Amino acid sequence: xxxxxxxxxxxxxxxxxxxxxxxxxxxxxxxxxxxxxxxxxxxxxxxxxxxxxxxxxxxxxxxxxxxxxxxxxxxxxxxxxxxxxxxxxxxxxxxxxxxxxxxxxxxxxxxxxxxxxxxxxxxxxxxxxxxxxxxxxxxxxxxxxxxxxxxxxxxxxxxxxxxxxxxxxxxxxxxxxxxxxxxxxxxxxxxxxxxxxxxxxxxxxxxxxxxxxxxxxxxxxxxxxxxxxxxxxxxxxxxxxxxxxxxxxxxxxxxxxxxxxxxxxxxxxxxxxxxxxxxxxxxxxxxxxxxxxxxxxxxxxxxxxxxxxx
Numbered sequence: 001x002x003x004x005x006x007x008x009x010x011x012x013x014x015x016x017x018x019x020x021x022x023x024x025x026x027x028x029x030x031x032x033x034x035x036x037x038x039x040x041x042x043x044x045x046x047x048x049x050x051x052x053x054x055x056x057x058x059x060x061x062x063x064x065x066x067x068x069x070x071x072x073x074x075x076x077x078x079x080x081x082x083x084x085x086x087x088x089x090x091x092x093x094x095x096x097x098x099x100x101x102x103x104x105x106x107x108x109x110x111x112x113x114x115x116x117x118x119x120x121x122x123x124x125x126x127x128x129x130x131x132x133x134x135x136x137x138x139x140x141x142x143x144x145x146x147x148x149x150x151x152x153x154x155x156x157x158x159x160x161x162x163x164x165x166x167x168x169x170x171x172x173x174x175x176x177x178x179x180x181x182x183x184x185x186x187x188x189x190x191x192x193x194x195x196x197x198x199x200x201x202x203x204x205x206x207x208x209x210x211x212x213x214x215x216x217x218x219x220x221x222x223x224x225x226x227x228x229x230x231x232x233x234x235x236x237x238x239x240x241x242x243x244x245x246x247x248x249x250x251x252x253x254x255x256x257x258x259x260x261x262x263x264x265x266x267x268x269x270x271x272x273x274x275x276x277x278x279x280x281x282x283x284x285x286x287x288x289x290x291x292x293x294x295x296x297x298x299x300x301x302x303x304x305x306x307x308x309x310x
Contacts, residue, residue, distance in 0.1 A: 097253035126276035153199025154277035
């Protein structure tokens with residue numbers, strides 16, 4: 001719908017698949033990142049992510065952040081989309097911090113008062129409509145806390161999460177739903193055993209774009225300064241060259257470990273309810289999801305989690 005209002009979405013789709021890529025190569029014969037592989041059905045995790053976002057965010061306000069080496073994958077993934085999202089191509093991978101901050105600057109130049117939701121493109125969600133309703137609830141909470149960056153946490157079903165976990169702090173509102181962050185723990189193997197009140201870090205972020213950009217300036221000043229300078233060439237023939245130069249000299253940084261976790265005083269936690277979440281970063285997690293769904297994918301015999309190496 002053209003001229004739509006509401007939140008924006010940033011879909012992180014520049015990762016290379018990490019530990020799951022050898023498994024994908026072995027069982028599907030494909031050498032590509034997780035987000036472009038139909039592991040759980042006919043749709044890739046990227047298409048599932050975009051379909052899920054469409055329940056609450058207009059496609060006109062959805063930005064897929066990827067890298068140049070993924071251009072062919074993105075083109076294939078978006079085939080058949082009547083109204084594809086905007087694809088913002090980074091010259092190279094500089095980590096998830098750049099993957100989020102580059103589109104945040106891009107959105108901020110167009111809509112300075114925007115609220116954005118940042119989502120990975122390689123996760124599994126059961127209860128998609130419920131999730132997106134809670135994303136909108138978290139976005140509304142920013143009316144009272146515009147400077148906070150809200151992290152969505154999921155109830156843990158195991159003592160570890162692929163993206164680490166969140167330790168909630170003091171309530172920020174009378175209803176006690178939104179809390180401060182006592183600590184943002186890193187992903188395994190550095191994360192300790194889950195605390196009794198800990199939540200899995202779903203890597204879903206809801207924030208005002210201005211707050212996100214400001215936190216980037218504090219935690220990653222060099223990266224943020226280079227991205228800000230790109231704005232001086234926005235819309236001109238020189239913009240691609242400016243982006244290329246910014247990325248050529250930019251440090252590599254991760255969104256959570258190197259940006260958000262450094263300043264927990266700017267963060268808040270929204271605990272998800274009635275939503276099942278899982279990362280798809282390891283073969284064991286894929287097996288767990290298939291077992292939960294009682295699905296036998298076309299590419300495999302029934303999956304025995306105990307027989308799959310992590």
